[in-house]
Every structure is written in structure tokens, then in C-alpha cells.
Amino acid sequence: MPADQGELSVEQVLRRDIPWETYMTAKLISGTGLQLLRRYDKKPENYKAQLLDDDGPAYIRVFVSILRDIFKEETVEYVLALIDEMLSANSKRARLFHDKTLADEDIYEPFLRLLSEGNWFIQEKSCKILSLIVSGRPKAQDGAIANGASGSKKKITTIDDVLKGLVDWLCSQLKKPSHPTCGIPTAVNSLATLLKEPIVRFSFVQADGVKLLIPLISPASTQQSIQLLYETCLCVWLLSYYEPAVEYLATSRCLPRLIEVVKGSTKEKVVRVVILTLRNLQHKGTFGAQMVDLGLPQIVQNLKAQAWSDEDLLEALNQLEEGLKDNIKKLSSFDKYKQEVLLGHLDWSPMHKDPIFWRENITSFEEHDFQILRVLLTILDTSTDPRTLAVACYDLSQFIQCHPAGRVIVTDLKAKDRVMKLMNHENAEVTKNALLCIQRLFLGAKYASFLQA
DSSP: OOTTGGGOOHHHHHTSOOOHHHHHHTTSSOHHHHHHHHHHTTOOHHHHHHHHHHHHHHHHHHHHHHHHHOOOHHHHHHHHHHHHHHHHHOGGGGGGGGOGGGTTSOOSHHHHHHTTSSOHHHHHHHHHHHHHHHHTSOGGGTTSOTTOOTTOOSOOOOHHHHHHHHHHHHHHHHHSOSSTTTHHHHHHHHHHHHTTSHHHHHHHHHTTOHHHHGGGOSOOOSHHHHHHHHHHHHHHHHHTTSHHHHHHHHTSSHHHHHHHHHHHOOOHHHHHHHHHHHHHHTTSTTHHHHHHHTTHHHHHHHHHTSOOOOHHHHHHHHHHHHHHHHHHHHHHHHHHHHHHHHHTOOOOOGGGGOHHHHHHHGGGGGHHHHHHHHHHHHHHHHOOOHHHHHHHHHHHHHHHHHSTTHHHHHHHTTOHHHHHHHTTOSSHHHHHHHHHHHHHHHHOHHHHGGGGO
């Protein structure tokens, strides 16, 4: 690739004179195509706009046919520059590629092929144009063929082929950019458009692309790096709506990086997209607990004290703050419970009989291979305090009732014999709660509810 290719601009390319007549003589373009090109080429913007309004699909057919049939680099660059200029002036013109009169044209194939051919200018423009055309397609076509030609007999690229090829190219740019400074920003910019679509999120996760974005989440200083950071965070925000992507984010260094960015950024659009992402993630898996550990509650308070103009950001900060308060409450209540169990002395403190405590903390019992559950069983073997034994039996019965696999887990931990021994205990409170536990173990909560009275 020539060293200056990354610097080649659309304006420079469009100053060239392309010998359209020579191509017609060589039968590489038709007479009609030549007429259309003469009418359009080198004309003022408003005149071109009128031609596209009147006869847009005809121009798309000519442009696509040139890219399909002519391989001279200067000409390919020129036609890509014409299309880029047309779409930059009005991105809604991407719909012209899907006009029903183009049903027999494989509109995607030339751009898909050019992604991996030629110089950086060709690759970058093909990526940009392809992303816009994909986003502008009528979604009803998905699952059929790319541009809706259901009656066409010739092989036409499917939307699945297009998305796979495009996502693979974008991931390859994130791994090993074709251009040292433009490759990664171009890929992230396209992803920020394409990841709005569930079908692209699926392709991107399948291609193992999520991990390639994480290193790009870091505090930025220059204007260019701020834009790249913003678009990277925008991609992560879009992925936060897709569960398989969230599962990957949960195992990566994504969360500390996002918090580091939001702590140090003064750019409102960056802060906004990170806060919206954190708001989406806080109720998923262990994200909420991690956010508390990483000091996010204090950071949110500091951010709320600043003068932001964006109402969505202010609302998201309030929602995030409320969610974090809930997490702190859950953490503190379970931590308190855990401490009580580990000390081996239980009492009827409010949390034991609080249905909300059990509902919200039941998965916390799974930590460290059901450590707390095992300690409760040890208490049944070793404690001589009737109140402690009664509460331990009651807590076991609550676990059986609230955990989806409670009965199986407690049975596997060989709790039955230990609780059965306590059914003959001299203390009535111990007997009652041991019986409740056994009933739930054998029959389920429905048959044991009367025993709670």
C-alpha cells in the first residue's frame, strides 16, 4: 500500500478525469450508462441531488456495474468516491440500493469483495458504504436474499454472507489494521452503526469480537482519541442489551475500565454513554456488587454534583444511584447474615423471616460451593443452644423453599439425618422448625406452610 493512500481524500479523487467513452467502446459500460454518467459527473451538488431524486436507482445500477466489471484502481476509487459523496450528503439515499428495480442486481458483492482488495482508500470507502447500505435495507428481506430478488435465478449474496464478511473484516481491522492510524477508528465507527441491529450483535459475538473492543476503553486526551473512545463505549452500550455479549463482558476487564473512563472524563457524550451502559449492566450477574467494590457510588455522587445539560444523563445517574443503593443494602444484609452464621450464634433477627431478604440473596448462598449452607449444617451437629438450632433449621427450610434446586442441594449435603435427630429435641421451638424443614425437604413448601403459624 503506498504510504500516502491513507491521506487520499474524496475531493482529490473526484478531480480526476475518467475516460468513460473508452469504457463504452470496450463494452465495459453501456450507452445508457455513458449518458447517465455524462449527465452526472462533475456537476454541482444541487444538480446531482435532483438527478438522484428523479432517477436514483438507475445511477446505483451504473455505479454497481462499474465496480463489478472494471478493475482499474483509479476508476474503482473514483466510483467509490462518487457513492461516498452521494451518501455523505444524505445517508437516506442508501435506500436507493434496495429499490425493487434493482432486484436482479447483486448490490453487495462488489463492496464485499473490495473490502479485502486494493488500497486503504478502497477498503475504507467500501466498508463505510456497505455499512450504510446494510443499515438502510428493508428488514423484511432478512432470511431471504440480500436485496430482495426472490425471483432471480442468478446467485445473489445473502444478508448472512454480507454480515459475516463485514464483521470478519471489522474484527480483522481491530486485530491487525490495514492502516496504522485509520484502521481501528474506521472499524469502530462502522460497528457503532451496525451493532444497533440484533443480527449484527450475534455475528460480532460469534466472531469473538467483544474482547477486541475492551483494550480501547481507556481515558482519552486528544480529540481523535476522544471520538474513538466515545464510539467504542457506544458499541459496548449497544452490546449491553445482548445477553451473550454481557456474559463475555462479565469475565473481562470491561467494568473497571468503564469506571476509570467515567471518573476522569469531562466530555458529556462520553460520560453519558458510559453511565447508560453501567445502568444497563448493574442488575446483571455480579456487576452490581463489583460496582460497589470499585467505588462507583461515590463517583456517581460526584458526577451528580456537576452541571450536565443532558436530561437522559441526569435520569440515568439517578437510576444508577438507586440501583447501587439497593446493591449496598443487599450486600450489607447478606454480609451481616454471613457474619452471624460464621460466628455460630443465631437469633431471630428480622432478616431470617424477611421474604425479601431470601428472594434477593438466595443466589449468594451458592458462593464458595455453598459455604454458608455447609456451616449451617455444622451448627446442627455442634451447637447446644436451642435458639441457634431452631433458627438454623428455619434457615435451611427457607433455602429449600426459595432456591430453585433447594431440596436437591440440601439432600446432597446430607442434611436429612441431622435435622431428623432434632425432631425429638426437648425444646419445642427446635422441634417445630426441624419438622418444618423436614416437611419442606420431603413435600415442598405447599404442604408445610401451615407449620409456620
